Amino acid sequence: MSQAIEREIDRSHMTVSDEVAIQISNMNKWYGEFHVLRDINLTVNRGERIVIAGPSGSGKSTMIRCINRLEEHQQGKIIVDGTELTSDLKNIDKIRSEVGMCFQHFNLFPHLTILENCTLAPMWVRKIPKREAEETAMHFLEKVKIPDQAHKYPGMLSGGQQQRVAIARSLCMKPRIMLFDEPTSALDPEMIKEVLDTMIELAEEGMTMLCVTHEMGFARQVANRVIFMDQGQIVEQNEPEEFFNNPKSERTKLFLSQILGH
């Protein structure tokens, strides 16, 4: 599963500050009777790059989806950028516009061109004039290396290109935190690398990132912390070196042996 990352990573901007970006305390969530997230406690500082791993159904996607309230938590507290997530819609929209998210299936808007996908939210949420929004969009499309596709529709692009557009679309909102929900799971192996490269560049600029992913190579190279989840709980977290070379819990050892074993 792991992709080799050839180039040297520039760590000069990858600094973790003391400022807290996300604080999750005693968070619980149920789907009906099913206790999907159990007593989650997690503090993310600005500049951290966290990879969340775990078997399917362990609640890792649900957890990061709680951070921008695509899922609602039932107990505990989530504070993002100093704003607590409650049912107050104003707060939710505020946090959502500060927190970018990339999905497994990209979720680009198929009826809009690539450029329109990128300018829509800045224009309608941030009220930025069209010209300026388009300039920003082109800047980020250049960054993800697809400026020449700007006037095509998402359906005409490859999966890897679509995911990079999705990243650019999130970046156009100038988010302070980026969430990635299995961004490479729906991609062909050839395309995984181009998406990971984009994510690495983002990390190099000091973006606060939470990534649910199975790309352990990426975790080793980029993350400053790896979290392992199972059965809705955080089972183990550590620096990547320690996590991979010296896992403490039996469950983690088993998971790593399965995911790295082939």
Added chain:
Amino acid sequence: MSSQNTPLAYVRKEMLEQQPAPRGQVGVAKWMRENLFSGWFNTALTLVSIYVIYSLLKAVLPWAFGGVWTADSLQECRTILNDLHGNTHYACWAVINERWNQIVYGTFFPSSEYWRTHIAFVLLILAILPVLFDALPRKMLWITAVYPFLMVWLIWGGTIWGPVSVALGFVLAYMASQFAGRSLGSGLTGLIAVAVALIWWFFIGPSVTSGLNKVLPLLHLQEIQSRELGGFVICVIIGVSGIALSLPIGIVLALGRQSDLLIVKTICVGFIEFIRGVPLITLLFTASLLLNYFLPPGTEFDLTLRVIVMVTLFSSAYMAEVIRGGLAALPKGQYEAADALGLDYWKAQRLIIMPQALKISIPGIVNTFIGLFKDTTLVFFIGIFDMLAAAQAIRANSAWNGITWELYIFIGLIFWICCFAMSRYSQWLERKLRTDHR
């Protein structure tokens, strides 16, 4: 790496260029062989079908094209046919020529005022075009916005003040929403706007209008009662109003049905299920007979308006279900992506969800439109003089007693042209909006 001698190994030295398809696999010959003569059974079916089509055309074409176009009665028409062909097995299109006005404008519409319907019709085309084709200048949409009021004035007559007052209600509501929107939430703003409009329409507007009518009867046209409307004119009035109003109401109902708010959802589901469960003709009878019992005495509520309301409600219930189908077909990821970007509910609906859901629903929406347009003939049963009623009247007249085919073929053809145009437009629109390129 591996040697060429082992049977498993193979290395391509050069890539192949694209080759043209073999002859006989393209063009007319291929199509005919595949679709008409692919086996002895299909060949037999093809030959039988050709024979059936031939016999039909052989009977119909001389009847239609050998017909008479000018005559004052069926008697005269038959005489001419006998002189021409020696028999009367030919069409008498003359009835359409002679009774054209009755079919198009209805029996009671004063002939001196026909010009008003002509202007209204031309303006209708101008008002519809910018809605249908976005390549046209967007400023033309002003015609569309003004048209409903202009149409009411042109058809029903009176002074310009009545329609202006109704339009002013909308303007006041808009201004109130702009004013209140600065400090209040969107829900309360909407309520205030509706309240302002209602107060104007029911309390202030009527007295102002009647005052202006006395002092300054500007652009007064001869008043025409709803009972005097008829023919193709009433069909277009009801059909177009129903189509234009049922789509937005249907969208609101579909969204309401998916709402998390229990009361909104219950009202929408109840409305849709009730209206869909009742025949349109029942609603029309309610509109024409019963509604007056429920309204406070003395309120005059125009018959055509009542019919338009009922037809609109009826098709908006269907429309809501069609659009719900489109909403259900959208992947959940589209809602999530819109949410994750910080778009609020209405913006997400307007910019992301509805454009896609409506595109998916185009065939169903146009289906409902076509159904609505044809259902306008049902107003015949509540005493509105539409084209079918005109046909009935013409056949009851001694001059044309005995004529059937020609009249109903003509009326059917009018409906067919309108419906076929809608169908073709929707196909064009679907092709134009297709962006998935698969």
